[in-house]
Amino acid sequence: MPRLAIAQLRPSKGDYGANLQKIGGVLAQVAKLDPPVDVVVFPEAATSGYFVEGGVRDVAVTAGTLFRDLTVEHEAAGAPPIDVAIGFYEVFQNHFYNSCLYASLGGKDAGVRHVHRKVFLPTYGVFDEERFVDRGREIRAFDTRWGRAAILICEDAWHSLSGTIAALQGAQLVIVPSASPARGTGMDEEGIRLPASVVRWERILRGIADEHGVWVAFASLVGFEGGKGFPGGSVVVSPTGEIALRGPLFEEAVLTYDVDFEEITRARSEAPLLADLEVNLPHLIKSLGRREKGEGRSKRRQATVNFDPATNGTSHLSPLPTTQIHVVGRGWTKETRCRSMPTWRAGG
DSSP states (O other): OEEEEEOOOOOTTTTTHHHHHHHHHHHHHHTTTTSSSSSSOTTTTTHHHHHHHGGGGHHHHHHHHHHHHHEEEEETTTTTEEEEEEEEEETTEEEEEEEEEEEESTTTOOOOEEEOSSOOOOOTTTTOGGGBBBOOOOOOOOOSSSSSSEEEEEEGGGHHHHHHHHHHHHSEEEEEEEOOOOOSSSEEOOOOOOEEEHHHHHHHHHHHHHHOOOEEEEEEEEEEEETEEBBBBOOOEEETOOOOOOOSSOOOEEEEEOOHHHHHHHHHSSHHHHHHHHHHHHHHHHHHHHEEEEEETTTEEEEEEEOOGGGGGTTTTTTOOOOOOOOOEEEBBBOOSSSSSSOOOOOO
Protein backbone atom coordinates (compact mmCIF):
# COMPACT_ATOMS: atom_id res chain seq x y z
CA MET A 1 0.00 0.00 0.00
CA PRO A 2 2.08 2.96 -1.22
CA ARG A 3 1.70 6.32 0.46
CA LEU A 4 1.16 9.07 -2.08
CA ALA A 5 1.82 12.79 -1.71
CA ILE A 6 0.56 15.43 -4.13
CA ALA A 7 2.33 18.79 -4.11
CA GLN A 8 0.27 21.55 -5.75
CA LEU A 9 2.71 24.41 -6.14
CA ARG A 10 2.92 28.02 -7.26
CA PRO A 11 6.16 28.11 -9.30
CA SER A 12 8.21 31.21 -10.02
CA LYS A 13 7.77 31.75 -13.73
CA GLY A 14 10.95 31.09 -15.67
CA ASP A 15 13.13 30.60 -12.57
CA TYR A 16 14.43 27.02 -12.65
CA GLY A 17 16.75 27.50 -9.65
CA ALA A 18 14.10 29.00 -7.37
CA ASN A 19 11.62 26.29 -8.26
CA LEU A 20 14.16 23.57 -7.53
CA GLN A 21 14.62 25.06 -4.07
CA LYS A 22 10.85 25.00 -3.53
CA ILE A 23 10.77 21.37 -4.60
CA GLY A 24 13.59 20.68 -2.15
CA GLY A 25 11.47 22.30 0.56
CA VAL A 26 8.63 19.91 -0.23
CA LEU A 27 11.01 16.95 0.04
CA ALA A 28 12.23 18.23 3.40
CA GLN A 29 8.65 18.51 4.70
CA VAL A 30 7.68 15.12 3.36
CA ALA A 31 10.76 13.58 4.99
CA LYS A 32 9.22 14.37 8.41
CA LEU A 33 6.09 12.32 7.82
CA ASP A 34 5.51 8.99 9.52
CA PRO A 35 4.77 6.61 7.92
CA PRO A 36 7.08 7.69 5.09
CA VAL A 37 5.84 8.73 1.66
CA ASP A 38 6.63 6.48 -1.30
CA VAL A 39 6.04 8.89 -4.17
CA VAL A 40 5.51 12.66 -4.52
CA VAL A 41 3.61 13.92 -7.58
CA PHE A 42 4.28 17.49 -8.73
CA PRO A 43 2.29 19.43 -11.36
CA GLU A 44 2.97 20.04 -15.03
CA ALA A 45 5.84 22.49 -15.66
CA ALA A 46 6.62 22.63 -11.93
CA THR A 47 10.25 23.60 -12.58
CA SER A 48 9.45 26.71 -14.63
CA GLY A 49 5.79 27.65 -14.73
CA TYR A 50 3.60 26.78 -17.70
CA PHE A 51 3.17 29.92 -19.86
CA VAL A 52 6.84 30.49 -20.65
CA GLU A 53 6.17 30.18 -24.41
CA GLY A 54 9.32 31.20 -26.30
CA GLY A 55 11.24 31.01 -23.03
CA VAL A 56 11.06 27.20 -23.19
CA ARG A 57 14.59 27.16 -24.62
CA ASP A 58 15.85 29.01 -21.53
CA VAL A 59 14.28 26.70 -18.93
CA ALA A 60 14.43 23.32 -20.71
CA VAL A 61 16.85 20.74 -19.34
CA THR A 62 17.59 17.11 -20.05
CA ALA A 63 16.06 14.42 -17.88
CA GLY A 64 19.55 13.57 -16.67
CA THR A 65 20.19 17.15 -15.58
CA LEU A 66 16.90 17.34 -13.71
CA PHE A 67 17.60 14.03 -11.99
CA ARG A 68 21.03 15.28 -10.91
CA ASP A 69 19.57 18.52 -9.53
CA LEU A 70 16.76 16.67 -7.73
CA THR A 71 19.33 14.34 -6.18
CA VAL A 72 21.17 17.35 -4.75
CA GLU A 73 17.92 18.73 -3.27
CA HIS A 74 16.97 15.30 -1.92
CA GLU A 75 20.32 14.88 -0.17
CA ALA A 76 20.15 18.39 1.27
CA ALA A 77 16.67 17.66 2.61
CA GLY A 78 17.93 14.55 4.41
CA ALA A 79 14.97 12.65 3.01
CA PRO A 80 14.71 8.86 2.90
CA PRO A 81 14.54 7.11 -0.49
CA ILE A 82 11.51 8.41 -2.36
CA ASP A 83 10.09 8.49 -5.87
CA VAL A 84 9.06 11.71 -7.63
CA ALA A 85 6.97 12.51 -10.69
CA ILE A 86 7.61 16.08 -11.80
CA GLY A 87 6.60 18.11 -14.84
CA PHE A 88 9.32 20.02 -16.69
CA TYR A 89 10.27 21.37 -20.08
CA GLU A 90 12.75 18.95 -21.62
CA VAL A 91 15.39 19.23 -24.29
CA PHE A 92 16.08 15.87 -25.93
CA GLN A 93 17.89 15.15 -29.20
CA ASN A 94 17.62 18.79 -30.31
CA HIS A 95 13.87 18.96 -29.64
CA PHE A 96 11.84 20.56 -26.86
CA TYR A 97 9.06 18.69 -25.08
CA ASN A 98 6.54 19.24 -22.31
CA SER A 99 7.56 16.24 -20.20
CA CYS A 100 7.21 14.52 -16.86
CA LEU A 101 10.14 12.79 -15.21
CA TYR A 102 9.60 9.80 -12.95
CA ALA A 103 12.69 9.06 -10.86
CA SER A 104 13.76 7.23 -7.73
CA LEU A 105 15.83 9.40 -5.37
CA GLY A 106 18.11 7.76 -2.82
CA GLY A 107 18.75 4.09 -2.26
CA LYS A 108 20.71 1.56 -4.28
CA ASP A 109 18.25 1.62 -7.18
CA ALA A 110 18.15 5.41 -7.59
CA GLY A 111 17.77 6.59 -11.17
CA VAL A 112 15.45 7.76 -13.92
CA ARG A 113 12.68 5.23 -14.48
CA HIS A 114 10.57 6.93 -17.12
CA VAL A 115 10.06 10.14 -19.08
CA HIS A 116 6.64 10.84 -20.56
CA ARG A 117 6.43 13.46 -23.30
CA LYS A 118 3.05 15.11 -23.71
CA VAL A 119 1.25 13.68 -26.73
CA PHE A 120 -1.72 16.02 -27.14
CA LEU A 121 -0.68 19.68 -27.33
CA PRO A 122 -3.56 22.19 -27.00
CA THR A 123 -3.70 24.94 -29.64
CA TYR A 124 -7.01 26.60 -28.78
CA GLY A 125 -8.27 29.30 -26.43
CA VAL A 126 -5.35 30.61 -24.36
CA PHE A 127 -3.14 27.71 -25.48
CA ASP A 128 -0.60 27.67 -28.29
CA GLU A 129 1.65 24.90 -27.05
CA GLU A 130 2.59 23.31 -30.35
CA ARG A 131 4.39 26.50 -31.40
CA PHE A 132 7.00 25.94 -28.70
CA VAL A 133 7.33 22.18 -28.09
CA ASP A 134 7.10 18.96 -30.08
CA ARG A 135 4.60 16.19 -29.60
CA GLY A 136 5.44 13.02 -27.73
CA ARG A 137 4.64 9.78 -29.56
CA GLU A 138 3.72 7.16 -26.98
CA ILE A 139 1.91 6.36 -23.76
CA ARG A 140 3.62 3.63 -21.80
CA ALA A 141 3.16 2.07 -18.37
CA PHE A 142 6.32 1.37 -16.36
CA ASP A 143 7.43 -0.39 -13.19
CA THR A 144 8.29 1.45 -9.97
CA ARG A 145 9.48 0.42 -6.52
CA TRP A 146 5.87 0.11 -5.33
CA GLY A 147 3.91 -1.02 -8.40
CA ARG A 148 3.10 -0.10 -12.00
CA ALA A 149 2.26 3.43 -13.15
CA ALA A 150 1.59 5.51 -16.25
CA ILE A 151 1.70 9.27 -16.81
CA LEU A 152 -0.71 11.46 -18.78
CA ILE A 153 0.11 15.17 -18.90
CA CYS A 154 -2.95 17.43 -18.74
CA GLU A 155 -4.54 17.36 -22.23
CA ASP A 156 -3.47 13.73 -22.65
CA ALA A 157 -6.10 12.78 -20.07
CA TRP A 158 -8.90 14.49 -22.04
CA HIS A 159 -8.64 11.76 -24.70
CA SER A 160 -10.30 8.61 -23.40
CA LEU A 161 -7.99 6.35 -25.41
CA SER A 162 -5.01 7.52 -23.32
CA GLY A 163 -6.36 6.08 -20.09
CA THR A 164 -7.31 2.89 -21.91
CA ILE A 165 -3.76 2.40 -23.21
CA ALA A 166 -2.33 2.98 -19.72
CA ALA A 167 -4.69 0.47 -18.13
CA LEU A 168 -4.17 -2.17 -20.82
CA GLN A 169 -0.44 -1.96 -20.14
CA GLY A 170 -1.00 -2.77 -16.49
CA ALA A 171 -0.95 0.65 -14.81
CA GLN A 172 -2.32 0.57 -11.27
CA LEU A 173 -1.88 4.31 -10.78
CA VAL A 174 -2.35 6.91 -13.52
CA ILE A 175 -0.45 10.10 -12.69
CA VAL A 176 -1.84 13.31 -14.21
CA PRO A 177 0.32 16.45 -13.78
CA SER A 178 -1.61 19.52 -14.93
CA ALA A 179 -1.36 23.26 -15.53
CA SER A 180 -4.95 24.00 -16.48
CA PRO A 181 -6.22 27.58 -15.96
CA ALA A 182 -9.52 28.15 -14.21
CA ARG A 183 -12.36 28.90 -16.64
CA GLY A 184 -16.01 29.72 -16.03
CA THR A 185 -18.18 28.77 -13.07
CA GLY A 186 -20.12 25.61 -12.44
CA MET A 187 -21.37 23.20 -9.79
CA ASP A 188 -20.27 19.72 -8.89
CA GLU A 189 -22.63 16.83 -8.13
CA GLU A 190 -23.02 18.03 -4.55
CA GLY A 191 -24.16 21.48 -5.68
CA ILE A 192 -20.94 23.17 -4.65
CA ARG A 193 -19.95 26.11 -6.85
CA LEU A 194 -16.52 25.68 -8.41
CA PRO A 195 -14.66 26.87 -11.50
CA ALA A 196 -16.25 25.07 -14.45
CA SER A 197 -12.86 23.72 -15.49
CA VAL A 198 -12.44 22.07 -12.07
CA VAL A 199 -15.86 20.43 -12.38
CA ARG A 200 -14.99 19.08 -15.81
CA TRP A 201 -11.58 17.85 -14.67
CA GLU A 202 -13.16 15.88 -11.86
CA ARG A 203 -15.59 14.29 -14.31
CA ILE A 204 -12.77 13.30 -16.67
CA LEU A 205 -10.59 11.86 -13.91
CA ARG A 206 -13.46 9.92 -12.38
CA GLY A 207 -14.22 8.49 -15.81
CA ILE A 208 -10.64 7.24 -16.27
CA ALA A 209 -10.65 5.59 -12.84
CA ASP A 210 -14.13 4.10 -13.01
CA GLU A 211 -13.92 2.70 -16.55
CA HIS A 212 -10.55 1.04 -16.07
CA GLY A 213 -10.44 0.25 -12.35
CA VAL A 214 -7.30 2.27 -11.64
CA TRP A 215 -6.21 4.88 -9.11
CA VAL A 216 -5.74 8.38 -10.52
CA ALA A 217 -3.55 11.10 -8.94
CA PHE A 218 -4.06 14.62 -10.33
CA ALA A 219 -1.56 17.35 -9.35
CA SER A 220 -2.45 20.90 -10.40
CA LEU A 221 -0.52 24.17 -10.44
CA VAL A 222 -1.79 27.13 -8.42
CA GLY A 223 -1.16 30.85 -8.81
CA PHE A 224 -1.29 33.31 -11.69
CA GLU A 225 0.75 33.71 -14.86
CA GLY A 226 0.02 36.57 -17.26
CA GLY A 227 -3.45 37.11 -15.87
CA LYS A 228 -4.40 33.43 -16.07
CA GLY A 229 -5.11 31.69 -12.77
CA PHE A 230 -4.38 28.06 -11.94
CA PRO A 231 -6.93 26.80 -9.39
CA GLY A 232 -5.22 23.86 -7.73
CA GLY A 233 -7.93 21.47 -6.60
CA SER A 234 -5.71 18.40 -6.92
CA VAL A 235 -7.50 15.09 -6.38
CA VAL A 236 -6.98 11.40 -5.78
CA VAL A 237 -9.66 9.19 -7.37
CA SER A 238 -10.32 5.58 -6.37
CA PRO A 239 -10.80 2.68 -8.84
CA THR A 240 -14.57 2.98 -8.38
CA GLY A 241 -14.51 6.59 -9.58
CA GLU A 242 -14.99 8.13 -6.15
CA ILE A 243 -12.96 11.20 -5.18
CA ALA A 244 -10.97 10.06 -2.16
CA LEU A 245 -9.14 13.34 -1.58
CA ARG A 246 -9.46 16.96 -2.71
CA GLY A 247 -6.94 19.74 -2.41
CA PRO A 248 -7.83 23.37 -1.66
CA LEU A 249 -8.49 25.95 -4.37
CA PHE A 250 -5.88 28.64 -5.13
CA GLU A 251 -3.59 27.60 -2.27
CA GLU A 252 -0.31 25.72 -2.15
CA ALA A 253 -0.54 22.45 -0.26
CA VAL A 254 0.93 19.00 0.09
CA LEU A 255 -1.72 16.27 0.34
CA THR A 256 -1.11 12.68 1.44
CA TYR A 257 -3.11 9.53 0.83
CA ASP A 258 -2.54 5.80 1.32
CA VAL A 259 -3.40 4.00 -1.91
CA ASP A 260 -4.77 0.47 -1.52
CA PHE A 261 -4.23 -1.60 -4.66
CA GLU A 262 -6.63 -4.28 -3.37
CA GLU A 263 -9.40 -1.84 -4.28
CA ILE A 264 -8.42 -2.35 -7.93
CA THR A 265 -9.20 -6.06 -7.63
CA ARG A 266 -12.57 -5.39 -6.02
CA ALA A 267 -13.51 -2.69 -8.51
CA ARG A 268 -12.63 -4.82 -11.53
CA SER A 269 -14.54 -7.82 -10.20
CA GLU A 270 -17.67 -5.70 -9.83
CA ALA A 271 -17.28 -3.94 -13.19
CA PRO A 272 -15.07 -6.04 -15.51
CA LEU A 273 -14.97 -3.47 -18.30
CA LEU A 274 -11.21 -3.72 -18.75
CA ALA A 275 -11.32 -7.52 -18.93
CA ASP A 276 -14.04 -7.31 -21.60
CA LEU A 277 -11.92 -4.88 -23.59
CA GLU A 278 -8.87 -7.15 -23.39
CA VAL A 279 -10.92 -9.99 -24.90
CA ASN A 280 -12.37 -7.92 -27.73
CA LEU A 281 -9.39 -5.66 -28.42
CA PRO A 282 -7.78 -7.88 -31.14
CA HIS A 283 -11.03 -7.81 -33.10
CA LEU A 284 -11.49 -4.08 -32.64
CA ILE A 285 -7.96 -3.39 -33.84
CA LYS A 286 -8.62 -5.43 -36.97
CA SER A 287 -11.75 -3.40 -37.63
CA LEU A 288 -9.70 -0.20 -37.55
CA GLY A 289 -7.63 -1.53 -40.44
CA ARG A 290 -10.44 -2.17 -42.85
CA ARG A 291 -13.51 -0.48 -44.22
CA GLU A 292 -16.33 -1.64 -46.38
CA LYS A 293 -17.37 0.22 -49.48
CA GLY A 294 -20.59 -0.82 -51.19
CA GLU A 295 -20.68 -1.21 -54.97
CA GLY A 296 -24.27 -1.57 -56.04
CA ARG A 297 -26.39 -3.79 -53.81
CA SER A 298 -24.49 -7.04 -53.88
CA LYS A 299 -20.75 -6.37 -54.23
CA ARG A 300 -18.48 -5.16 -51.46
CA ARG A 301 -14.75 -4.80 -51.18
CA GLN A 302 -12.33 -4.17 -48.35
CA ALA A 303 -9.63 -1.52 -48.29
CA THR A 304 -6.82 -1.03 -45.80
CA VAL A 305 -6.64 2.31 -44.03
CA ASN A 306 -3.28 3.47 -42.70
CA PHE A 307 -3.52 5.55 -39.56
CA ASP A 308 -1.09 8.33 -38.73
CA PRO A 309 0.22 7.99 -35.15
CA ALA A 310 0.27 11.79 -34.95
CA THR A 311 -3.54 11.72 -35.19
CA ASN A 312 -3.87 9.09 -32.47
CA GLY A 313 -4.18 6.18 -34.86
CA THR A 314 -2.19 3.03 -35.50
CA SER A 315 -1.79 0.52 -38.27
CA HIS A 316 -3.68 -2.71 -37.60
CA LEU A 317 -0.33 -4.51 -38.00
CA SER A 318 1.35 -2.48 -35.26
CA PRO A 319 1.27 -3.73 -31.64
CA LEU A 320 0.21 -1.48 -28.80
CA PRO A 321 3.18 0.25 -27.12
CA THR A 322 5.03 -1.90 -24.57
CA THR A 323 5.91 -1.50 -22.05
CA GLN A 324 9.40 25.55 1.21
CA ILE A 325 5.69 24.69 1.38
CA HIS A 326 4.04 25.57 4.70
CA VAL A 327 1.26 23.02 4.75
CA VAL A 328 1.33 19.25 4.88
CA GLY A 329 -1.92 17.39 5.33
CA ARG A 330 -4.52 15.02 3.98
CA GLY A 331 -6.53 17.68 2.19
CA TRP A 332 -10.28 18.14 2.16
CA THR A 333 -12.52 15.12 2.02
CA LYS A 334 -16.20 15.17 1.15
CA GLU A 335 -17.12 15.48 4.82
CA THR A 336 -14.97 18.54 5.47
CA ARG A 337 -15.77 20.39 2.27
CA CYS A 338 -18.37 23.15 2.44
CA ARG A 339 -19.94 25.69 0.11
CA SER A 340 -17.28 28.33 0.66
CA MET A 341 -13.67 27.21 0.68
CA PRO A 342 -12.49 27.08 4.33
CA THR A 343 -9.11 28.16 5.63
CA TRP A 344 -6.55 25.41 5.11
CA ARG A 345 -5.19 23.76 8.20
CA ALA A 346 -2.38 21.30 8.76
CA GLY A 347 -3.16 17.64 9.15
CA GLY A 348 -1.41 14.36 9.75
